[in-house]
Structure formats: C-alpha cells, structure tokens
Amino acid sequence: MTVYEKIMSHPESKKAVLIKFGFGQLSPIKVEKWFKSYNPPKYYEFRKAANHRKVTDLHAQAMTKEKRTHLINLEEVFNDEKSRNALLKLAEQNTKRNRDGLTVIEKHDPWRD
Structure with missing residues (x-):
C-alpha cells in the first residue's frame, strides 16, 4: 500500500484532501506533497507504514x-x-x-x- 492509498483510506485525511483538491482526478504526487506540509506527523506515520517494495502489488498479481x-x-x-x-x-x-x-x-x- 502506498502513502497516497494510506492517506485516502484514513477518513479524516481523505476529507481534508477532498476539500483541498475536490472530487476530480487526483494526482498522488501532489496529494502527498500537500499532505506532507498539511500534517507532517501523520504523513510520516503513513510513510513508515507504507510498503516500499521494488515490485508493485499490481505487477505481482497481474x-x-x-x-x-x-x-x-x-x-x-x-x-x-x-x-x-x-x-x-x-x-x-x-x-x-x-x-x-x-x-x-x-x-x-x-x-x-
């Protein structure tokens, strides 16, 4: 699970992202950069919990x-x-x-x- 997916799975963080960026197409990179400045402790918690493997889950499953x-x-x-x-x-x-x-x-x- 990526940092972006962690952010979007957390209800309060998802609400803040949707208020900032709206309900359109979201860019994971922009969301992560914004969230890093918006809530640094939570961002680092999500980053630490995110999987950082060289092979993505989608590629491995596909x-x-x-x-x-x-x-x-x-x-x-x-x-x-x-x-x-x-x-x-x-x-x-x-x-x-x-x-x-x-x-x-x-x-x-x-x-x-």
Missing part, C-alpha cells in the same frame, strides 16, 4: 505463471554465448577506450541532458 515462464525462457535464450558476444560487440561499437583505459561513451542520447 503476472501469470505462463508469463513468468515465458520471461524466464527468454532470459535463457539471451544468456547463451552467441547472444552475449553480440551484445558485447554492440557495446564496443557504442564506446571507445581512452588512453587510461577508461570507457567513454561516444554516442550520446540528447534526452539524458
């Missing part, structure tokens, strides 16, 4: 056994020697070696700036 098996099979296909060599060759094409042996990225993605 993946079937067949999908998981398919992903594992794909991973096995790409872990063979031929695929590994192809990926290393591609990586070498995108990098160049400096005199000190440090890797410098030659091709630059503009969206990373």
Whole structure:
C-alpha cells in the first residue's frame, strides 16, 4: 500500500484532501506533497507504514505463471554465448577506450541532458 492509498483510506485525511483538491482526478504526487506540509506527523506515520517494495502489488498479481515462464525462457535464450558476444560487440561499437583505459561513451542520447 502506498502513502497516497494510506492517506485516502484514513477518513479524516481523505476529507481534508477532498476539500483541498475536490472530487476530480487526483494526482498522488501532489496529494502527498500537500499532505506532507498539511500534517507532517501523520504523513510520516503513513510513510513508515507504507510498503516500499521494488515490485508493485499490481505487477505481482497481474503476472501469470505462463508469463513468468515465458520471461524466464527468454532470459535463457539471451544468456547463451552467441547472444552475449553480440551484445558485447554492440557495446564496443557504442564506446571507445581512452588512453587510461577508461570507457567513454561516444554516442550520446540528447534526452539524458
């Protein structure tokens, strides 16, 4: 459960959020930022109680056994020697070696700036 879900499940907090933001589409990030300044002790209580796992509950529930098996099979296909060599060759094409042996990225993605 996320901090936003904790806020919305608590009746008094939910009432304060709905008064502030109305009954339209709520942005969880904006609600959390506002609630942090509105009621810091309660916000930190909710944050501490919220689950902070790397895999979300929705993703874990949505993946079937067949999908998981398919992903594992794909991973096995790409872990063979031929695929590994192809990926290393591609990586070498995108990098160049400096005199000190440090890797410098030659091709630059503009969206990373």
